[in-house]
């Protein structure tokens with residue numbers, strides 16, 4: 369267990385109901401790694417984080433932090449003895465203490481002016497040490513909270529939806545800052561989010577959760593391009609699913625043949641995961657599909673298209689090419705890479 373900063377084995381926690389919030393969960397976090405726990409509301413992300421922090425006891429399973437068993441086998445190390453720093457979404461700063469004093473609180477009263485100066489510099493807050501929380505922006509408060517969590521030199525930082533209180537335009541900058549600070553300090557971090565874009569940007573690795581379990585872990589591009597289940601594909605990256613039938617030479621769909629040979633017998637029904645950049649369409653009087661709506665995204669537009677079957681599919685085009693709703697169009701798949709295909713909800717391998 370000691371090559372990892374965190375190891376969870378068979379973690380299970382049930383609150384009042386019969387359905388466990390976390391069930392038989394295995395998780396490993398490498399030293400220096402930022403791991404994003406991602407999943408829909410109620411899937412057990414925060415419960416997992418709180419189990420690791422020691423705020424709640426598991427019903428079953430084990431947790432080791434930096435090679436030391438902190439829960440399981442009759443042992444339970446309390447949160448303050450786990451060497452873990454926490455950053456919450458509401459920052460939890462003391463309103464009557466300045467930024468520097470808030471950070472000093474993390475240092476437990478030790479003489480620490482050099483350490484505070486270092487942490488203020490690290491988090492880009494040199495000029496704000498004397499300010500009170502209400503005199504700081506949301507992003508600055510978030511950096512104070514991170515500096516306070518880092519002050520104790522924890523072996524692990526846990527962040528629970530750390531950016532959800534920030535405006536959309538500020539979030540991007542703050543998460544870049546936070547990632548840079550975590551990397552500069554070589555910190556190991558686990559953070560919880562339901563925002564896939566945030567997870568893809570911030571995580572070195574992602575762990576996708578569904579109903580108390582981790583269903584897939586991997587690097588961001590691996591999770592994005594090869595979701596192992598339909599659930600993961602649906603959760604990551606605005607995916608449409610197109611029914612298809614396996615043929616010797618590809619997968620037959622209602623908008624043509626996908627040039628991809630699957631490792632399934634011909635005639636098997638599958639679902640093809642299609643994202644808006646995998647589809648090409650053009651205006652055509654003879655087209656059997658139709659543009660229903662256009663969503664302006666700035667540099668490009670996303671079009672909602674109705675296929676001959678009535679099924680909906682989304683596709684993008686550069687902002688320079690406008691097509692009106694109501695226009696008949698012809699659509700084809702042109703992904704330029706293999707598409708993920710699913711049979712009974714599970715990813716299908718391509719034929720070698």
Ligand code: ATP
Pocket residue numbers: 383384388389407408409410411412413414415416562
């Ligand atoms: P969200 O993204 O909405 O914060 P989450 O994935 O973090 O969700 P959890 O907060 O871990 O989900 O909750 C998982 C399940 O456990 C939910 O069904 C929730 O209602 C339940 N739960 C969490 N904490 C408690 C508690 N203290 N008492 C009873 N049930 C709880």
